[in-house]
Amino acid sequence: MSKRKSTCAVLAAVALIGTVTGCGSDSGKAGGKGSVKLGLALSTLNNPFFVEMKKGAEAEAKSAGAELSVQDAQDDASQQANQIQNFTSQNVKSIIINPVDSDAAGPSVKAANNAGIPVVAVDRTVNKAEVATTVASDNVSGGQKAAQALAKELGEQGSILVLRGQPGTSASRERGKGFMSAIKKYPGIKIVGKQAANFDRAKGLDVTTNLLQSHPGVTGVFAENDEMALGAIKALGGRAGKDVKVVGFDGTPDGFKAVKKGTMHTSIAQQPAALGKMAVRNALRKVEGSDPEAQIKVPVVPVSARNVEKYS
Structure with a gap:
């Protein structure tokens, strides 16, 4: 389409x-x-x-x-x-x-x-x-779109970190499922670190800081929500949006501010x-x-x- x-x-x-x-x-x-x-x-x-x-x-x-x-x-x-x-x-x-x-x-x-x-x-x-019903965003599709956006920005080459959400939540499972199914289509992109940060900004900062110690040369980050993406951006400092492309999920006001600033490349926006x-x-x-x-x-x-x- x-x-x-x-x-x-x-x-x-x-x-x-x-x-x-x-x-x-x-x-x-x-x-x-x-x-x-x-x-x-x-x-x-x-x-x-x-x-x-x-x-x-x-x-x-x-x-x-x-x-x-x-x-x-x-x-x-x-x-x-x-x-x-x-x-x-x-x-x-x-x-x-x-x-x-x-x-x-x-x-x-x-x-x-x-x-x-x-x-x-x-x-x-x-x-x-x-x-009676489950009202939810199309998280699987959103995860796929996140992978496509990140791959395009990286030129289908690079090493990335993945920040998972709250363990046990369907949102995290579905976004992760969509992202993983789509990122496999880009063999030039390697996931070098993947860890839960519980959809939390402070934990996103801590987890990214720790992962960067082992993988300082990463070129991309996918976070399963904007809060974790914002934590990752803080951990990356001046590299965010330049050497390292960051993709978040939710479309929060702070996420949009980061997109405008250029530190976050894409947010998969929910409503x-x-x-x-x-x-x-x-x-x-x-x-x-x-x-x-x-x-x-x-x-x-x-x-x-x-x-x-x-x-x-």
């Missing part, structure tokens, strides 16, 4: 999201019987991406006349399990979960199911439990606010008796200096 057609497809999908999230603004009022109570369990609010997701969810809930309670697990799976249990005991009509760990979330989601409370997963899947809106919208649909699709994919797009002004 040509770049022009690909861009048009993404814009069409974004327009569709706007249409879906904007319709039926009285849905949360449940036929005038009072506002519907929803619970939103986020993995962390110490990350701009999830702050934007929260804003999108709150905006959609307000538009629909629903009451949304938001909890921050601070990247602690046990704490998140307790939060889901609390939502269940409070008899909310639906729970939206952005899992800290896709496996660890299973038992508490099962308990909610047993209590007759439908659960919507957002950004990350839940394993070994039933959810966190749209993810939050779609999660709330489909939770309300389930409450009303409709069955949303099993998976709802929100498109991603590579953002570089060429188009950053448009998306930022």
Whole structure:
């Protein structure tokens, strides 16, 4: 598909999201019987991406006349399990979960199911439990696009580092799967270091600093989110964007600033606010008796200096 057609497809999908999230603004009022109570369990609010997701969810809930309670697990799976249990005991009509760990979330989601409370997963899947739908970015496709962008910038030659996200999350697995499947098509590019940095900027700095001691001649870095990419950029110092090309994932405001500055070559941009809106919208649909699709994919797009002004 040509770049022009690909861009048009993404814009069409974004327009569709706007249409879906904007319709039926009285849905949360449940036929005038009072506002519907929803619970939103986020993995962390110490990350701009999830702050934007929260804003999108709150905006959609307000538009629909629903009451949304938001909890921050601070990247602690046990704490998140307790939060889901609390939502269940409070008899909310639906729970939206952005899992800290896709496996660890299973038992508490099962308990909610047993209590007759439908659960919507957002950004990350839940394993070994039933959810009404999973609203997520197309992470596999995004990982492939990251590999293609990095390979093109490197001239299909070089050595790279890969910073993995939070172990156990579907987002990390899917982005890694997409990236690895695509980077194999460029035999001139070698992965010399790969390590988890938990989607965290400070850990991205520490991990990159340590990896550079063993591999000082790297020419590229792929980080599974912008926060880790920004940590890697700090570790690289003046080499970032010059001797070493950095590709991130998320499309956060700070990521876009780095793209504009030239220290990050590309960010695979998600739409966190749209993810939050779609999660709330489909939770309300389930409450009303409709069955949303099993998976709802929100498109991603590579953002570089060429188009950053448009998306930022």
